[in-house]
Amino acid sequence: MLKSLLSAGGALRWVAGFENEVDFIESSAFDWLFWNAYNEIEGTALERINVTVGKLRHDVPGLMTKLGFHVGVWDGGFKLLV
Numbered sequence: 001m002l003k004s005l006l007s008a009g010g011a012l013r014w015v016a017g018f019e020n021e022v023d024f025i026e027s028s029a030f031d032w033l034f035w036n037a038y039n040e041i042e043g044t045a046l047e048r049i050n051v052t053v054g055k056l057r058h059d060v061p062g063l064m065t066k067l068g069f070h071v072g073v074w075d076g077g078f079k080l081l082v
Contacts, residue, residue, distance in 0.1 A: 013045040019068030030063055046075055053081045
């Protein structure tokens with residue numbers, strides 16, 4: 001599904017979401033960490049999402065796995081970052 005969304009064209013460069021059914025509090029905390037990191041970074045959408053994913057992998061790898069967090073990007077082709 002991620003690949004079809006991104007390959008459809010337009011300005012969409014990345015999508016993110018949870019694979020698993022998630023706890024509201026844990027997913028809200030993760031959302032806050034995600035958007036806080038993303039909004040602090042300068043650059044293109046792809047640069048920002050790459051740095052954000054790297055930061056989250058470093059800071060909260062267990063929570064990423066527990067929630068089943070995934071990010072797909074489109075940069076001339078589909079790539080699953082996490």
